[in-house]
Amino acid sequence: MPSLNRETVRAGAQGVAATLLVAALIAIGSRNLAHFDAALVGYTFATLFAVFGITYRYSMWLQRPPTALYWRRGWQVFFSRDRLLASLAAWPKRVVGVFAINNFIFRRSRTRWAAHWLIMWGCLLAAAITFPLVFGWIHFQTPADDFERYRVYVFGFPTFSFRIGSVLGGLIFHGLVWASFLVIAGVMIAMRRRMRDRGAEAVQQFGEDFLPLILLFAVSITGLMLTASYTWMRGYAYDFLAIVHAACVIFTLLWLPFGKFFHIFQRPAQLGVAFYKDAGRSGEQAVCRNCSQPFASKMHVEDLILVERALGYSYEMPGGRGDPAGHYQYICPRCRRLSMALAQGRLWQAGRGREVTDRPGIVDVAEMMEPASAPAAANERA
Amino acid sequence: MSVPSHLNFYIDASRCIGCQACVQACTECDTHKGHSMIHLETVDRAHSTQTIPVICMHCDSPTCAEVCPADAIKRSEDGVVQSARKPRCIACNNCVLACPFGVPKMQVEFELMMKCDMCYDRSSVGLKPMCASVCPSQALFFGTREEIEALRPQAAPIDRFQFGNQTITTKVKMMGPKNVAGQRPKHIDVTAAMDEHAPPRSVSLGVLNGAR
Numbered sequence: 001m002p003s004l005n006r007e008t009v010r011a012g013a014q015g016v017a018a019t020l021l022v023a024a025l026i027a028i029g030s031r032n033l034a035h036f037d038a039a040l041v042g043y044t045f046a047t048l049f050a051v052f053g054i055t056y057r058y059s060m061w062l063q064r065p066p067t068a069l070y071w072r073r074g075w076q077v078f079f080s081r082d083r084l085l086a087s088l089a090a091w092p093k094r095v096v097g098v099f100a101i102n103n104f105i106f107r108r109s110r111t112r113w114a115a116h117w118l119i120m121w122g123c124l125l126a127a128a129i130t131f132p133l134v135f136g137w138i139h140f141q142t143p144a145d146d147f148e149r150y151r152v153y154v155f156g157f158p159t160f161s162f163r164i165g166s167v168l169g170g171l172i173f174h175g176l177v178w179a180s181f182l183v184i185a186g187v188m189i190a191m192r193r194r195m196r197d198r199g200a201e202a203v204q205q206f207g208e209d210f211l212p213l214i215l216l217f218a219v220s221i222t223g224l225m226l227t228a229s230y231t232w233m234r235g236y237a238y239d240f241l242a243i244v245h246a247a248c249v250i251f252t253l254l255w256l257p258f259g260k261f262f263h264i265f266q267r268p269a270q271l272g273v274a275f276y277k278d279a280g281r282s283g284e285q286a287v288c289r290n291c292s293q294p295f296a297s298k299m300h301v302e303d304l305i306l307v308e309r310a311l312g313y314s315y316e317m318p319g320g321r322g323d324p325a326g327h328y329q330y331i332c333p334r335c336r337r338l339s340m341a342l343a344q345g346r347l348w349q350a351g352r353g354r355e356v357t358d359r360p361g362i363v364d365v366a367e368m369m370e371p372a373s374a375p376a377a378a379n380e381r382a
Numbered sequence: 383m384s385v386p387s388h389l390n391f392y393i394d395a396s397r398c399i400g401c402q403a404c405v406q407a408c409t410e411c412d413t414h415k416g417h418s419m420i421h422l423e424t425v426d427r428a429h430s431t432q433t434i435p436v437i438c439m440h441c442d443s444p445t446c447a448e449v450c451p452a453d454a455i456k457r458s459e460d461g462v463v464q465s466a467r468k469p470r471c472i473a474c475n476n477c478v479l480a481c482p483f484g485v486p487k488m489q490v491e492f493e494l495m496m497k498c499d500m501c502y503d504r505s506s507v508g509l510k511p512m513c514a515s516v517c518p519s520q521a522l523f524f525g526t527r528e529e530i531e532a533l534r535p536q537a538a539p540i541d542r543f544q545f546g547n548q549t550i551t552t553k554v555k556m557m558g559p560k561n562v563a564g565q566r567p568k569h570i571d572v573t574a575a576m577d578e579h580a581p582p583r584s585v586s587l588g589v590l591n592g593a594r
Contacts, residue, residue: 066449066476067451067453104493108494197412199411199413202383203499203503260469266453267472269451269472270472273473273474276474277475296475296479300479304449307480308445311449313448314547315545315547316547317547317573318547326546328482328545328548328573329480333481335484336483336572337434337484338434340395340434341423341425341434343572344396345396345432347558347562348558350559351559351561351562
């Protein structure tokens with residue numbers, strides 16, 4: 001039996017802790033399951049599995065050397081005394097721009113943005129409705145004095161109420177319908193691109209790229225069928241549709257930790273990177289040991305050296321440029337590219353039995369002109 | 383789809399004439415439409431016409447992928463290191479700074495790293511990558527080992543590179559001499575000449591100064 005390493009045990013323990021926490025919140029939020037809808041128990045267990053899976057994978061991911069370092073650095077930079085105010089000021093703008101608007105996807109492609117934005121908001125809306133209902137965190141009650149109204153209870157506490165037949169009531173009760181419209185529209189745009197774009201066609205994979213779209217579509221369309229069944233078809237095939245819908249949702253929940261959906265949980269790291277870059281720009285710059293030009297923040301270069309060492313790379317350049325602690329990371333990307341040409345040139349010089357020079361591509365024109373005087377010499381000999 | 387195993391990429395920087403055809407052709411590739419992934423570098427513009435086209439060498443153990451905190455760079459089974467996965471890349475710039483060959487490009491506007499993927503839409507169906515299809519001097523060559531051996535009888539493909547203490551092996555091969563002092567060169571030492579400052583070299587331009 002393979003032995004479990006420390007990372008796996010830690011990730012497993014964190015997964016179990018997160019699962020127990022959500023289970024406890026379900027028990028508390030539903031007032032000891034008093035408001036828990038037993039018909040949705042399948043969803044609950046699928047969600048608990050997803051919580052375990054997501055936490056486990058997230059924990060394993062955070063323990064990779066580069067992720068661990070930038071996770072730590074991101075928080076250090078954000079809360080550093082001289083940057084905290086600027087970070088707090090920049091934070092809301094970045095959250096809105098990156099997460100609410102998806103501005104970076106908008107700049108990549110308008111259609112990709114439309115697809116992502118519709119799917120994202122559709123899923124967020126659906127999740128905000130479904131999970132609290134499944135967990136029994138939200139339930140509705142009719143006040144004793146007014147049968148035409150519903151009161152919303154959150155975690156068992158009464159909040160606002162609305163008239164059943166009102167516009168607000170219609171909006172609230174059909175929240176999942178509106179969410180499915182957003183998701184289906186987004187899935188259609190994304191699917192069209194995947195079926196027509198030759199670049200996407202070359203690199204896409206079924207499990208990674210198609211399956212999430214198919215699952216989102218299946219969840220949305222079967223959900224809409226349920227609404228259609230009870231609204232216009234007197235509940236025709238409702239039980240069957242309810243089972244199909246539940247199967248789609250449960251499979252999607254179980255798939256959350258494994259496939260493309262996991263990016264939902266990884267993506268917030270983008271914020272940490274933005275603050276890390278802010279600190280890098282205002283800090284000391286790393287200077288290329290070859291061309292003496294600044295090319296990146298010193299903090300970033302030094303962090304990268306730590307990461308590379310942790311990963312087992314050894315880009316140290318002993319004795320390089322008179323610096324005993326030389327490291328290839330201190331050579332700028334452009335000089336690295338040029339060095340390839342020079343290294344190949346030197347090898348060819350050696351192969352041709354010539355003197356190996358530092359800059360083999362540089363031709364001494366004067367030397368080349370020497371043979372030009374050869375005819376004169378030949379004449380002399382003649 | 384995957385790149386057929388009998389086809390490979392051979393790069394010979396010493397044959398590059400700096401015509402920029404590869405740079406233009408690269409933008410035509412469907413996997414990175416409109417964006418050229420090639421770096422065509424002029425080594426020392428003041429003293430030389432030497433240029434080098436830099437494409438991804440597709441390392442067997444890609445440093446760019448290893449240092450990626452978001453796990454966004456994947457190497458497919460045929461050995462091609464793919465461009466960053468769009469949903470994952472968080473534009474941290476680690477890959478750009480870590481790649482020993484200086485290949486990945488950060489598209490700041492898109493918050494996305496993009497790199498040469500050997501024109502995967504083409505190479506995965508056995509076609510030449512765009513750059514290799516237009517290179518007039520065959521500095522960039524995509525084909526079989528037999529073809530390159532027939533074209534360059536004096537040269538041998540090398541896929542090991544030395545960066546300080548680190549050896550990197552790659553899918554893409556660089557052409558070097560078949561024989562150096564009676565031996566076949568085992569690797570290209572990229573950092574060897576960085577040990578000492580290159581001495582300032584006075585190049586006497588005979589054409590301008592009058593031939594000696």
